[in-house]
Amino acid sequence: MTLAILCAGQGRQHRDMFALTGDVPEAAHLFPHAATLLGASDPRAFVRSETDEALHRNRAGQILCTLQALAASAALAASIPNGAIVAGYSVGEVAAWGVGGLFEPPDTLNIVARRAEAMDAATRAGDGLVFVRGLSRGDVDRLCERYGAAIAIVNPGDAFVIGGSREALNGIAVAARAMHGPRIVDLPVEVASHTQRLAAASAEFRDILRSACVEFPPAGGARVLSGIDGAPIASAETGLDKLAAQISQTVQWESCLQACLEAGATAFLELGPGHALSAMVRGIRPDLPAHSLDDFRSLEGVRTWLSRHLGD
Incomplete structure (x- = not known):
C-alpha cells in the first residue's frame, strides 16, 4: 500500500488552519521559526487576529501554507511510511521538498519566504489569477492568446488557473461567461504565478537555491514530484532547476496526480489548508481513499485512517 501526500498552495488559508498542528510537540520548533519570518507574529495568533487580506498576501500566505504542511508532516511522521509519494501544488511544491526530506523544515520556511520576496519584486501591480472550469483546453488557449494571459495551472476535469493582468483576466471572465456554462472564480492571489510574467523571479529564485542544502536521495x-511535468526528481541539480522554473512555467497538476496513480498510490492525504487537492483526487478516482487534514477532528483520527488504508 502506497501513500501519496499532497501539499496545498495558497488560497485556502483560514482561522483554524493550525487547530490540529499548533500544539503538537513534534512541530513546536517550527512556529517560533515561522514567527521570525512574519514580523515576530506567532502564526497561530496571526491567522486568528489578522484580516483576510493579510492572510492572503503573497509572502504571508506562502509561509503559512508551507508551515501547515511541515507541521502536519512532523506530527504524523511516525504514521507515514517510507517511500511515500509527495507532490505540491504551486508553493506547495517547496513544502513537498521539506515534507519529503530534501530540505530541512526550517530551511524550507526560509526558502519559501525568499521565493515570495522574489515573486513580489517581479510582480506588476494588478496581476493575479482566475479559475475557470468547463471550457476545453483549446478554448482556454484561445482566450489567453486573445487577452494576453497564460495558463498557470492545469487541473483535472477541464479546470484551469489563468494568470495575467487584471485587465486581461476581466476580459477572459466576460468572454468565458458568454460561452455559457463555465465556472469562473477570482482567486485571492496577487501575483500571476506560473506565467512568463514572473520570469525574473525564476532567475532570482534559482540564484537563491544555489546556497540551499539538499539531501538527495532523501533518507526516507x-x-x-516536479510540478512542471509530474516527473520524480532525479537529482538535486535538475530538481532545483525545475523548482525555480515552476514560478514562471505552467504547473501540470493533472500530470502530478496521474504520476501518483501510476506509481501505485492507494491512498491520498492532503496536508492542507483546505480540501481542494483531495477533492480533485476523488473526482478522478472515487474508489480511492482521499482526505485532507481539515476533514479530521484530531490527529489521532488521521493516524487511525492512515493505519486502516495503508494496511498496518
Whole structure:
C-alpha cells in the first residue's frame, strides 16, 4: 500500500488552519521559526487576529501554507511510511521538498519566504489569477492568446488557473461567461504565478537555491514530484532547476496526480489548508481513499485512517 501526500498552495488559508498542528510537540520548533519570518507574529495568533487580506498576501500566505504542511508532516511522521509519494501544488511544491526530506523544515520556511520576496519584486501591480472550469483546453488557449494571459495551472476535469493582468483576466471572465456554462472564480492571489510574467523571479529564485542544502536521495525514500511535468526528481541539480522554473512555467497538476496513480498510490492525504487537492483526487478516482487534514477532528483520527488504508 502506497501513500501519496499532497501539499496545498495558497488560497485556502483560514482561522483554524493550525487547530490540529499548533500544539503538537513534534512541530513546536517550527512556529517560533515561522514567527521570525512574519514580523515576530506567532502564526497561530496571526491567522486568528489578522484580516483576510493579510492572510492572503503573497509572502504571508506562502509561509503559512508551507508551515501547515511541515507541521502536519512532523506530527504524523511516525504514521507515514517510507517511500511515500509527495507532490505540491504551486508553493506547495517547496513544502513537498521539506515534507519529503530534501530540505530541512526550517530551511524550507526560509526558502519559501525568499521565493515570495522574489515573486513580489517581479510582480506588476494588478496581476493575479482566475479559475475557470468547463471550457476545453483549446478554448482556454484561445482566450489567453486573445487577452494576453497564460495558463498557470492545469487541473483535472477541464479546470484551469489563468494568470495575467487584471485587465486581461476581466476580459477572459466576460468572454468565458458568454460561452455559457463555465465556472469562473477570482482567486485571492496577487501575483500571476506560473506565467512568463514572473520570469525574473525564476532567475532570482534559482540564484537563491544555489546556497540551499539538499539531501538527495532523501533518507526516507520519498518520491517527490516536479510540478512542471509530474516527473520524480532525479537529482538535486535538475530538481532545483525545475523548482525555480515552476514560478514562471505552467504547473501540470493533472500530470502530478496521474504520476501518483501510476506509481501505485492507494491512498491520498492532503496536508492542507483546505480540501481542494483531495477533492480533485476523488473526482478522478472515487474508489480511492482521499482526505485532507481539515476533514479530521484530531490527529489521532488521521493516524487511525492512515493505519486502516495503508494496511498496518
